[in-house]
Amino acid sequence: MTARRNRQWLLAKRPMGMVSAANFEFREVPVPAPGAGEILVKNLYLSFDPAMRGWMEDRPSYIPPVGLGEVMRSGAVAQVIESNDESFPVGSFVTGMFGWQEYALAGRGRATPIPQASRSEPKASEGHQESTPLTWWLGVLGITGLTAYFGMLDIGQPKPGETVVVSGAAGATGSIAAQIARIRGARSIGIAGGAEKCAWLRDAARLDAAIDYKSEDVGARLSALCPNGIDVFFDNVGGAILEEVLARIALRARIVLCGGISGYNEKEPPPGPRNLINLVRQRGRMEGLIVIDYAARFREATEQLGAWARSGELAHREDVQEGIENAPRTFLRLFSGENLGKQLLRVAAPEGGAR
Amino acid sequence: MTARRNRQWLLAKRPMGMVSAANFEFREVPVPAPGAGEILVKNLYLSFDPAMRGWMEDRPSYIPPVGLGEVMRSGAVAQVIESNDESFPVGSFVTGMFGWQEYALAGRGRATPIPQASRSEPKASEGHQESTPLTWWLGVLGITGLTAYFGMLDIGQPKPGETVVVSGAAGATGSIAAQIARIRGARSIGIAGGAEKCAWLRDAARLDAAIDYKSEDVGARLSALCPNGIDVFFDNVGGAILEEVLARIALRARIVLCGGISGYNEKEPPPGPRNLINLVRQRGRMEGLIVIDYAARFREATEQLGAWARSGELAHREDVQEGIENAPRTFLRLFSGENLGKQLLRVAAPEGGAR
Numbered sequence: 001m002t003a004r005r006n007r008q009w010l011l012a013k014r015p016m017g018m019v020s021a022a023n024f025e026f027r028e029v030p031v032p033a034p035g036a037g038e039i040l041v042k043n044l045y046l047s048f049d050p051a052m053r054g055w056m057e058d059r060p061s062y063i064p065p066v067g068l069g070e071v072m073r074s075g076a077v078a079q080v081i082e083s084n085d086e087s088f089p090v091g092s093f094v095t096g097m098f099g100w101q102e103y104a105l106a107g108r109g110r111a112t113p114i115p116q117a118s119r120s121e122p123k124a125s126e127g128h129q130e131s132t133p134l135t136w137w138l139g140v141l142g143i144t145g146l147t148a149y150f151g152m153l154d155i156g157q158p159k160p161g162e163t164v165v166v167s168g169a170a171g172a173t174g175s176i177a178a179q180i181a182r183i184r185g186a187r188s189i190g191i192a193g194g195a196e197k198c199a200w201l202r203d204a205a206r207l208d209a210a211i212d213y214k215s216e217d218v219g220a221r222l223s224a225l226c227p228n229g230i231d232v233f234f235d236n237v238g239g240a241i242l243e244e245v246l247a248r249i250a251l252r253a254r255i256v257l258c259g260g261i262s263g264y265n266e267k268e269p270p271p272g273p274r275n276l277i278n279l280v281r282q283r284g285r286m287e288g289l290i291v292i293d294y295a296a297r298f299r300e301a302t303e304q305l306g307a308w309a310r311s312g313e314l315a316h317r318e319d320v321q322e323g324i325e326n327a328p329r330t331f332l333r334l335f336s337g338e339n340l341g342k343q344l345l346r347v348a349a350p351e352g353g354a355r
Numbered sequence: 356m357t358a359r360r361n362r363q364w365l366l367a368k369r370p371m372g373m374v375s376a377a378n379f380e381f382r383e384v385p386v387p388a389p390g391a392g393e394i395l396v397k398n399l400y401l402s403f404d405p406a407m408r409g410w411m412e413d414r415p416s417y418i419p420p421v422g423l424g425e426v427m428r429s430g431a432v433a434q435v436i437e438s439n440d441e442s443f444p445v446g447s448f449v450t451g452m453f454g455w456q457e458y459a460l461a462g463r464g465r466a467t468p469i470p471q472a473s474r475s476e477p478k479a480s481e482g483h484q485e486s487t488p489l490t491w492w493l494g495v496l497g498i499t500g501l502t503a504y505f506g507m508l509d510i511g512q513p514k515p516g517e518t519v520v521v522s523g524a525a526g527a528t529g530s531i532a533a534q535i536a537r538i539r540g541a542r543s544i545g546i547a548g549g550a551e552k553c554a555w556l557r558d559a560a561r562l563d564a565a566i567d568y569k570s571e572d573v574g575a576r577l578s579a580l581c582p583n584g585i586d587v588f589f590d591n592v593g594g595a596i597l598e599e600v601l602a603r604i605a606l607r608a609r610i611v612l613c614g615g616i617s618g619y620n621e622k623e624p625p626p627g628p629r630n631l632i633n634l635v636r637q638r639g640r641m642e643g644l645i646v647i648d649y650a651a652r653f654r655e656a657t658e659q660l661g662a663w664a665r666s667g668e669l670a671h672r673e674d675v676q677e678g679i680e681n682a683p684r685t686f687l688r689l690f691s692g693e694n695l696g697k698q699l700l701r702v703a704a705p706e707g708g709a710r
Contacts (some may be wrong), residue, residue, distance in 0.1 A: 061636050062636050062637075238631065238632065242631075243627075257631065257632075257634050257635050258635065259632075259635065260631070260632045260635070263629075263632065268629070269629040269630060269632070270629065271626030271627060271628075271629055272598075272626060272627030272628045272629055272630075272631045273626075273627045273631075274618075274623070274624040274625065274626055274627055275624060275627075276593065276597075276612065276615070276627045276628075276641075277593065277612075277614075277615045277618065277624070277643075278643075279612050279641060279642065279643035280612050280613065280614065280615070280643035280644065280645065281416050281417050281643065281645070282417075282643065283642075283643050283644065283645055283648060284642070284643050285640060285641070285642040285643075286631075286634060286640070286641045286642070287634065287638070287639070287640040287641070288632075288633075288634035288635035288636065288637065288638050288639050288640075289635065289638065290635065290636070290638055293638060
């Protein structure tokens, strides 16, 4: 065990504008031994989310920034390989913020057991499925799926027959949010970049319509598709798309502010929508969401999301890259829009069995 | 009666940018006779509100625009002088959207009786007072007072010890909103333009602090005054002040969007705040308000506001100009910031008694 090396990526410098591989530094260090009450985990899959861009900035937010010289923070699915905590047996699977590295130590409260992990290889699911692959705990059952669940149901509150629009609709959060609206009986319209993503939204996610912001006039398409206005907008993007939606909100519209990826890599944040006053005219509401506030209800959500996903009612897909050495470039896929679905990086196979 | 002339102001052309007297046209026409079920009223006071600027634009909103060639719409306190509706006796007082003219016809549902109208001359009230002057029904008990009441209590929901900021705080709506927050036990901070308005906010309205946006750095003052952030923001202004507040919101802040006077006279609306994403970080909520949605609860509100105003707990003041010929220039006072308190125009004395 002592010979084992831990390859990891540190935050080397804070980004000014677009994040790049130069913001990170690669390092190999010895794998540490767990102290009293600690466990040592081996990362299997790392999760990549646009919100991580925010963690790289040195400013107050809902969690502290990643420090310079620290391992880049990220969610992960991992396997316990040494344990000084009997509630985490060796060989069991956990999730946690284990970061861009191969091995991590976790103390009490820093790891969450994965219930009833299946032993099958993960696969993208667009049909019925019995088991719950490990990767789902970073996607449809992870932070992104949970954000979609609480954002759409608790803040958006779509009603049957209402018109719901989701930006970043092919992404890990947006795709789940848009389908929850569809499951709840609303007309669900997704906005995404590119023909392939839009085809997936129509065919696999079975949305009522998809708008390709790269090749279509978003405002004109929204006007055509939403003759009675937009009742719920689930926003992952901000910027010009938010302005186009605000121009078309229905009476008492709910805008779920989940993210604003269009501005994350700007040196100075771009101006906001010119038509916020439409919130007055239409008595609209705009509300921000951080999913950790709903931690007490995660179990309710993962049970419901898992049931929908296993029955095939909820399509989702995972974009799985390979190898810890590719962590920075995997992260950048989120901002180029290359990722198709939840962005993951596979860094190791589990021990003690074929997975 | 037939010899009587009705002087009135029509909307002559729609404003592009800053509204001016040239947007209106003066006309004299015969006073009409009421038809079956109608009443003829004589306007005593006209009400002027920033929202009227929006009614001049030809675009969909919460009420139809004023048509070109139509009498400019405004609220008024009036006296019934001819009546074909026995529920509105001659000599009684009413409110309604009677417009910029001396006389108006009103059919069923177009006038609201004023309860227990006092016969005394109105005066600015900063102390105890038994009666309810007629003008109060356009100010503290009118649309502006009601907007403050429901916006602050139903949407803002200030709690004791929370920090509340109000923009346009010396205005008819803002001054009431800021004081309701103070009455509810919050720390209440007003933003207004000029030393005189700020002195009034501190001395008469008894706010915890006032910020003069014309001579002070609003952001720096907010940082100093709100070390724990801003829990409630009641916004009448929008623009740069909204951005400064968003930069300092506390966890779960509520932003009541009441108006955005900073943009009303711009040809193209100015960009919105760059930091809407703070609504995500702080799980803030921003919600628009139109007071007509609360019509079923107006009586509750006018009773409470009247009690606060009569007891002196709620300071308010009226800026009363004189003469129907001055309607346009009285309106413009709202946008130059000249008005001190609720902007009114006295157009006639009541008949049948000294008022």
